[in-house]
Amino acid sequence: MNTPTARINPGSNRAESPALASCSACTPDLDSLFAHTPGLATAWNRLPRRPLRKGEHLLQLGQPVSSMWRVEQGLLRMYYQSAQGTERNRSFHAEGHWLGAGAPPVATDSPYAIEALEDSLLAEVPYTLLQDLMAQYPTVRGTLQDTLDGIFARQNQRLSELLLLDAAERYQAFLDLYGDMADRLRLHHVASYLGITNVALSRIRRRGRG
Numbered sequence: 001m002n003t004p005t006a007r008i009n010p011g012s013n014r015a016e017s018p019a020l021a022s023c024s025a026c027t028p029d030l031d032s033l034f035a036h037t038p039g040l041a042t043a044w045n046r047l048p049r050r051p052l053r054k055g056e057h058l059l060q061l062g063q064p065v066s067s068m069w070r071v072e073q074g075l076l077r078m079y080y081q082s083a084q085g086t087e088r089n090r091s092f093h094a095e096g097h098w099l100g101a102g103a104p105p106v107a108t109d110s111p112y113a114i115e116a117l118e119d120s121l122l123a124e125v126p127y128t129l130l131q132d133l134m135a136q137y138p139t140v141r142g143t144l145q146d147t148l149d150g151i152f153a154r155q156n157q158r159l160s161e162l163l164l165l166d167a168a169e170r171y172q173a174f175l176d177l178y179g180d181m182a183d184r185l186r187l188h189h190v191a192s193y194l195g196i197t198n199v200a201l202s203r204i205r206r207r208g209r210g
Helices: 029-036 038-045 127-136 138-164 167-178 187-194 198-209
Strands: 049-052 057-059 067-073 076-081 087-093 113-116 120-126
Touching: 029 038, 038 127, 049 057, 067 127, 087 187, 120 127, 127 138, 138 167, 167 187, 167 198, 187 198
Parallel strands: none
Antiparallel strands: 049 120, 057 113, 067 120, 076 087, 076 113
8 A cells, every 4th residue: 555645734834732822831831840840850851752663653552551751852753543444543742742541550451552753852750640640749739730631621522523523524623622732743644644545635725715
């Protein structure tokens, strides 16, 4: 099967995506938080870093998960895979985004795989350390909780899109959410996220330019 190489280019600069705007720990405010909490900054700097080459997996389907990750550099995708090997993209994550599975602090088997679409670097936060930090620094508990809430809120939003929106509306929702990274994504990855063919996506894009 040939892999398309076209990229999505939504055009002019877009406002900050709703997913980031609703998650204070996904924005530069996290750096400000570190500046006002030296002990937390020290703990963060000591976290293990996970480098990934383009095409390398952070998680495989069914792999036990007991950590969260924050993207410091690069671009990754979460995707489901059927027993027949068919892939369906679930979400995309660039600098500042958090990645996780299940409901911390409960370890779980990942229902999806995570692959680097670019060379990437991630900070790893084990669930046990997350609990310790929230206990040791109660002033940041709200920010860390926002991170967890944001991840699960996005899961619910994604489900609503699939059930309630048509293909063109799902594409617009994609641009609203991922407009800041859309030109870094290949056409076939966006089509997989939307649940449509490459041809159907190209048709929607042409209509949008008309």
